[in-house]
Amino acid sequence: PFFYQAICDDKGxxxxxxxxxxxxxxxxDTVKMFSGYDYIKASINSFIGQPLxxxxxxxxxxxxxxxxxxxxxxxxxxxxxxxxFASGEIDTYFPFANPxxxxxxxxxxxxxxxxxxxxxxxxxxxxERIAAAFQKLRLLDENGNDKSYWR
Numbered sequence: 001p002f003f004y005q006a007i008c009d010d011k012g013x014x015x016x017x018x019x020x021x022x023x024x025x026x027x028x029d030t031v032k033m034f035s036g037y038d039y040i041k042a043s044i045n046s047f048i049g050q051p052l053x054x055x056x057x058x059x060x061x062x063x064x065x066x067x068x069x070x071x072x073x074x075x076x077x078x079x080x081x082x083x084x085f086a087s088g089e090i091d092t093y094f095p096f097a098n099p100x101x102x103x104x105x106x107x108x109x110x111x112x113x114x115x116x117x118x119x120x121x122x123x124x125x126x127x128e129r130i131a132a133a134f135q136k137l138r139l140l141d142e143n144g145n146d147k148s149y150w151r
Contacts, residue, residue: 003017003018003019003020003021004017004018005017005018020043020047022039022040022043026065026094026115026117028040029092029094030063030065030117033063033092034057034059034061034063034119035056035057035058035059036055036056036057037053037055037056037057038053041053042054060121061119061120061121062119062120062121062122062123062126063117063118063119063126064117064118064119064120064123064126064127064130065094065115065116065117066115066116066130066134067112067114067115068112068113068114068115068116068137068139068148068149069111069112069113069148069149069150070097070103070111070112070113070139070141070147070148070149071103071111071147071148071149072103072104072105072147073102073103073141073142073145073147074100074101074102074103074141074142075097075098075099075100075101075102075103075113075139075140075141075147076099076100076140076141076142076144077099077139077140078093078095078113078114078137078138078139078140079137079138079139079140079146080133080136080137080138081093081137083136084116084133084136084137089118089129089132089133089136090116090117090118090129090133091117091118091119092116092117093114093115093116093117094114094115094116094117095113095114096112096113096114096115097112097113097114103147111149113139116130116133116137118130118133134148134150
């Protein structure tokens with residue numbers, strides 16, 4: 001894994017940054033779930049000169065992940081998760097924020113409370129399940145107000 005950032009213009013290529021880097025967020029979990037491949041282990045092995053395991057599975061299903069964003073406030077709870085798991089409408093929840101975290105007015109990754117994932121045989125069906133889940137989820141602030149960003 002390698003991160004590279006540059007500006008290209010009519011005068012040439014200007015390298016701003018380059019470094020070994022591994023994707024964060026839900027990527028590691030989802031890649032390992034659907035392929036069985038541990039790219040963090042592979043990355044570390046590549047750094048220390050160990051042989052790489054290049055075996056992985058190609059899944060029959062599609063995995064779709066959508067982030068849960070919150071409007072400004074103090075995050076206290078994701079309401080509706082238990083029902084979505086019980087009904088099988090979502091397959092996985094990735095928590096990013098602990099209760100009590102202050103969510104600011106700037107719209108960036110700091111507003112992410114978590115992510116939900118579904119697995120399906122088609123992207124269309126996965127997107128339908130995600131849309132239905134968003135109708136049932138509520139990101140609650142300290143006063144019980146729904147601060148979900150998608151509403």
